[in-house]
Amino acid sequence: ASGGRDIGKLVANKLNIPCYGREILEKAAERENLSVEYVEELEEGSTGSFLYSLYKISSMADGTMGGATAAEKLNSDEINIIRELALCGPTVFVGRSAAYALNDRNDVLKVFVHANHDFRIKRxxxxxxxxxxxxxxxxxxxxxxxxxxxxxxxGKDWNEIRNYDLILDSSVLGIEKAAEIIAECCK
Structure with a gap:
């Protein structure tokens, strides 16, 4: 609720380029012939599971890594979709670990938008x-x-500042000003 999605859309509008967020998930669902709801659950649900973590640790320890799980396949699909879309030209990606997917490129501005607790609750x-x-x-x-x-x-901490080039507090700047700053950095 810090406004990242809205900020991303505003940046894309200001720069007249496409913006992708949930659309990446929808494209992955379509590729795998799965429902968006199921893919959503795989994307954010299974990785937080204690049992999933135990499975991954034990399969690495005993050398039986086997085939990719559905969640791993989804992550691979999303990375490929992001890379394909990025090849088409300048693009705004919101979430989906896009900065990681594009970590081999030097033309990516990695932005983290956060906000204080009260702002997020109100929003x-x-x-x-x-x-x-x-x-x-x-x-x-x-x-x-x-x-x-x-x-x-x-393999990184979501809140680690070293993962980003620009960190903005939307509760201080506001949605519009945050978008202006990002757009200006991209020119």
Whole structure:
């Protein structure tokens, strides 16, 4: 609820380039002939599972790594989709570990947008229609899922500042100003 998706869309509009976020997930679902809902669950759900982590650790330890799990296949599909889209020209990617997918390129600006707790709660209620009583637990749950997804697929800490070129606080700057700053950095 820090506004990353809205900021990404504004940046894309300002630069007159495409913006992809959830569309990557939808393309991956289409490639695998799976429902978007199932792919969504695989993307952020399975990697946070204690059993999944135990499976990965034990299969590495005993050398029976075997075939890729559905979640690993999905991650590979998403990386390939991001790389294919990036070949078409300048693009804004929101989430999906795009910076990791494009880590071999030197023309990528890696941005992390965050906001203070009160701003996120207010925005989640206003933008997503969530009730204030449930917002804190929902935000905590999604932050954990995203962090786990990033850790499992990129091997890095989602909140580690060294992973990014630019870190913006949308609760201080606002959505529009954050987009202006990013767009200016891309010119």
């Amino acid at each position: 989640a209620c206003e933008v997503y229609g969530l009730e204030e009583g449930s917002v804190k637990s929902i935000l905590k749950k999604y932050d954990k899922r995203r962090s786990n997804y990033f850790k499992m697929n990129c």
